[in-house]
Amino acid sequence: NITVYMCQEHRWHAQLPQILKKMGYNLAILRTHWRFCGWCPELTESIVEWEGPDGTRLAAIPQYVGGNKRFQTTPIGQLHRIIKNQGIKAAVRWWLGTIEEDYKRYNWTKLPAFLWSVTPETGIGHFLPETLMEIKEKGLRGEGEGKYPFRFTFLLAEEIPEVFGKPTSIFRPDPNEFLYLIGWGAWGNDPWSLPREAEISVLTAERVAALNSLLGGDTFEEKLDTAWKALLASQHHDYVTCGRRELAEILSGYSLEVSKNVTKNSLSNLFSRVDARNGDKSVLIFNPLAMERREIVWVDLNFMKGEAYYFSLFDGDVEIPYQVIREERYGDNSIKTSKIVFYCDLPSLGYKVITIKYTEPTIKPVGMDVNVASKKISTKYYDIIFSDDGGILRIFDKILRLDLVRRNGLNGKFRAKVDGEEKISSGEVNFEVVGPLVTIVKEQGSIGSIPYQNRIIIYNDLRRIDFETTFTFNGQRIGEVDVREGATWLDDHKLGVIFQLNTDNVTVYSDRPFLIHKAARYEGIFPWAQTPLEQVAFYGLTWADVSSPQCGLALFNTGTMGYRAHNGSLFMVLAQSGPVPYWGDIRLKGNYTYRYALYPHPGDWMEGDVPKEADRYNFKVLTYVGDPHPGDYPRQLSLLKLIADNILVSAVYTRNGSLFVRMYEYQGRNSSIILTSPDFQFDLERVNLMHEEAKPLTLPIPIEKHEIITLKVSAKFKAKNSSVINRE
Known part of the structure; x- marks a missing residue:
């Protein structure tokens, strides 16, 4: 029955109000207690209503203005030195003295009451109660009761609403105000x-x-x-x-x-x-x-x-x-193994069975034209030319009649500071597989002293271009690590891949948890090591996109979520190597492989439907090969089809034998959803994130902008020649 949400590490994001509320929470302590990797927005109010993008409001105790800087202006190392040399109580007194300084410096005096909390990782968290009670009796430095400027008491988290009362203001932080400092x-x-x-x-x-x-x-x-x-x-x-x-x-x-x-x-x-x-x-x-x-x-x-x-x-x-x-x-001359590719129209969330017959094919695949000598590939959508020294020289969109990337730019090139020197990759392009449906280009080269192999897969019928890059590291220092403190967050000089849209007039978007939002460059200084935040990457959960009204480039990732964007260029961080404070010397040795995809598209991210294309890249189709046999179920079957152009299904699963479907609205507009299937009949109930509070639903299902909904689905198979299966 926990109803108050707190956390130590930085895991906050804009969609949490509705997530927490749908899990039964009624209050959040909107603070990051270990701010080495980022922090929350600040606001000097006792208690607020934190409003998410969908309009859900949740009572919250915010981080007061100036509180985030405290993490580095009162360094953990100094606390540890005091603990070692003078003891726990002296460290607590020193720590409380800095709170007194901040109380005056940042105008916390206007608060009728303020909440303070400390992470156990400071080394003093477990010893606060005893020491504070002593200070309450004798004063901060033994001056006597009342000399410390605060009257304080200890609270259970559940007691906070009673003490602080109801929120009197609404707090609407922008998603970009949640700072992420990730290495x-x-x-x-x-x-x-x-x-x-x-x-x-x-x-x-x-x-x-x-x-x-x-x-x-x-x-x-x-x-x-x-x-x-x-x-x-x-x-x-x-x-x-x-x-x-x-x-x-x-x-x-x-x-x-x-x-x-x-x-x-x-x-x-x-x-x-x-x-x-x-x-x-x-x-x-x-x-x-x-x-x-x-x-x-x-x-x-x-x-x-x-x-x-x-x-x-x-x-x-x-x-x-x-x-x-x-x-x-x-x-x-009989076949032992064969790896084949083909295009197939597949039903929504379901399967299709195709047949293999030991007869000669009567239809040959047709598609792209490949000129190996000129390193040119012509697909349904593009004319692509590879550069003599690696990377992509040109991507011309046949439908839009536009050059999508800058000619002679750094498209598909790798950039990094290696052992203190800025380097750009150089490689040799060869054609590993040439075919009408798929062509695989293999590039071998190096960036500084780091060799790499890059396999690039071009599809005739897909706009997406897939990459699989393997670097062989040998302890090189990559980035500005070991040059300055805080360098683990400075992403411009790390090893990454870059693509350049053929225009400077772009907007930049990325996906966050259950949300798509315009990306913005961080501003200011991170006090520890005076780290300039404008050099820190923004993150995209599975993609980032730069686009103009005419066209755009999306870069899909499989975990490399740090991006930098500048004047139409999109740079994705892949690796850093060298000594890092707190983490030690983490130099890379051996092979590391990275998989990602470039998705050129018409219009902006919404017209190009980047979120769904990113899902297509991450959620590959699955295959199972077996001998022919009869069965009760049809050769093609679809569990459910979603009729809505602004909804993504994020999860389909069972719990205690019942089927649940979770989805969210991603374009920022109210709409409705229809769930249908040619093979199942549905009864639908709406539940919260704990699978409780079930409410019957009829189609169409209304959904608000940026809303996350979970459905409990009772599905009955529309039996043809088989017995009826009825499952929740």
């Missing part, structure tokens, strides 16, 4: 990239398992719960940055392994229940997104000796053209 790129960015991989895997596994359970299979709830717990623990601050990196990696890896096994078992069970007759092999393709999509599908096929010398693909009676990426044959 992007530290440890090769593994603290963020590894959990992101596991997170996407768990979210995907939940969706496959949910459909599996509706068709009579297991929910795998216990295993998924274990995966979530391991993932959350792997991101704990003390695991990530305080000498426990190996444990964090073990936990992330365990979460990933558990969720992959759930996905594998769910797909196997689904395949065993569907109608996969006809042909010589069948492939079940699962789409984890609640939207129909035409997607590139990659499949690895394995054959016995003499089993197949050629094969064709069919969607029902329609043959599908495919491209062979890689193939291995036996001595009798």
Whole structure:
């Protein structure tokens, strides 16, 4: 029954009022108690109503103006020295003396009452009660009772509303007022990239398992719960940055392994229940997104000796053209392994079964033209030319009739300060795979003394361009670490990739938790080490975008969330290396691989529908290959389809056997939602984030701007030749 939210590390964001309220909280202590990695907005009021972007209000005790600076103007090291040399009580007295100074300096005197709190990491938190009671009796320095300027008492968090009363003002902080000082790129960015991989895997596994359970299979709830717990623990601050990196990696890896096994078992069970007759092999393709999509599908096929010398693909009676990426044959020329790609129209949050027949293909794939000599690729959307020294020379949009990036710019180039010198990458471009549907370009080069390999995947029918870059580090100092304190937050000189839109007149947006907002450069100075905040990266949870009214560039990430934008250029931080205060000497050695994607698009982020395209990049389609067999369920099935152009589904999962769907509005406008399915009938209830307070719903479902909603779905399969399955 905890109703007051407090936290030590900086994990605040603008959408928390509605999240906390929907979890049963009625008050937040809107403060970051360990401000090494950022802080909350400041306001000198006793108690306020904190209003989120959707209009939800939550009572909050704010961080008073000047309080954030205290973290570094009263350094932890000084407290520790006093504790060591003079004892705990002397340290507490010194600390209370600085509060007295701030009380006068920042005009806290206008507050009828103010709340103060301290993190146990200062070394004094556990000793405050005894020492404070002594000070209450004898004064701060033994001068006698009443010499300390405050009358104070200890409160339980639940007692705060009674003491401070009702809020008298509304606090509407801009999302950019939540400052994030993250050491992007530290440890090769593994603290963020590894959990992101596991997170996407768990979210995907939940969706496959949910459909599996509706068709009579297991929910795998216990295993998924274990995966979530391991993932959350792997991101704990003390695991990530305080000498426990190996444990964090073990936990992330365990979460990933558990969720992959759930996905594998769910797909196997689904395949065993569907109608996969006809042909010589069948492939079940699962789409984890609640939207129909035409997607590139990659499949690895394995054959016995003499089993197949050629094969064709069919969607029902329609043959599908495919491209062979890689193939291995036996001595009798029969196929041993074949990696193929093809495009397929997939149902929303569901599956489709395609057939493999051991017959010669009658349709050849057609698509892009590739001129290896001139390093030019022409797709459905673009003419792309690669530079002789690495990177992309030109991207010309055939539909918009525009050059999207600056010619002879730094597009797809890497930039960094390596061992104290500013460097730009240089590489040699070769064509690894040339084909009509997919072409893979391989670039090898170096940035300073750091060699790299960059695989660039161009699709004929997709606007997106995928990158997979591997650097081989050998202890180089990357960025300004070891040059000045606070350099771990100075992102311009770290190793990163850059792209440059062909205009300076741009707006910059990024996605935050359940919110898309205009990005802004931080301003001011972080007192510790006098760090200039304007050199600190803003963050995009899965993407950042620079765009003009005509066109834009979005850069999708898989954990490399630190971005810098300047005059149409978009720079994404990948790595830093060297000595860092508190964290030690974290030089990189060995191979580190980064995956990201460039998405050129028409218009701004909204016209280009960047959020949904980012989801398509992160939530890949899944495949399962097996032998043909009869089954009770159809060859194509969709659990649900969302009819709304401004809504994203963020989670589909089961809890105690019941199905839940969570979604949010991302364009900042009121609208309505229709959930439909060709294969299931629904009864819907709206619940809070704790799955409580159920209220029946009818379609269409109203949704406010920036609102997050959770639905409990009772789904009945529209049985055709099978028995009716009715599951909540």
